[in-house]
Amino acid sequence: MQPTDSDIVFQSYGRCCNKEQFFVDFYDRFMGSSTDIRQLFANTDMKAQRHLLRNGIMQLVLYSRGMPDTKLRALGKSHDRNGYNIRPEWYRLWLDALLATIRQHDEEFSPEIEAAWNRAILPGIEIIRQAY
Numbered sequence: 001m002q003p004t005d006s007d008i009v010f011q012s013y014g015r016c017c018n019k020e021q022f023f024v025d026f027y028d029r030f031m032g033s034s035t036d037i038r039q040l041f042a043n044t045d046m047k048a049q050r051h052l053l054r055n056g057i058m059q060l061v062l063y064s065r066g067m068p069d070t071k072l073r074a075l076g077k078s079h080d081r082n083g084y085n086i087r088p089e090w091y092r093l094w095l096d097a098l099l100a101t102i103r104q105h106d107e108e109f110s111p112e113i114e115a116a117w118n119r120a121i122l123p124g125i126e127i128i129r130q131a132y
């Protein structure tokens with residue numbers, strides 16, 4: 001039996017998220033991608049933010065494994081123009097930073113794993129992004 005994209009991503013994320021440095025490196029990379037994004041986090045408790053990120057990524061993974069989109073829709077609502085005002089074009093930067101950080105931290109990373117991540121979490125990201 002071949003593993004599904006969501007299985008591959010679940011295992012890859014497990015290899016990454018057991019190291020707090022994964023989340024530190026992600027935010028260094030993501031905030032380095034744009035002055036606007038860096039300013040969003042200027043007065044943020046980054047330890048708490050890293051915890052939120054850990055949960056948010058897991059929600060994307062769980063959605064790819066068949067969970068309802070309820071939590072992703074709530075994330076979209078909190079990140080829309082009336083919430084955190086996360087502009088739709090920033091989600092590409094977020095995904096690029098995530099994939100680069102996974103590449104750095106997942107010792108089994110390969111082009112196949114990267115493709116599985118894209119296929120598995122892009123639909124969930126789109127739910128969040130469309131809430132804008």
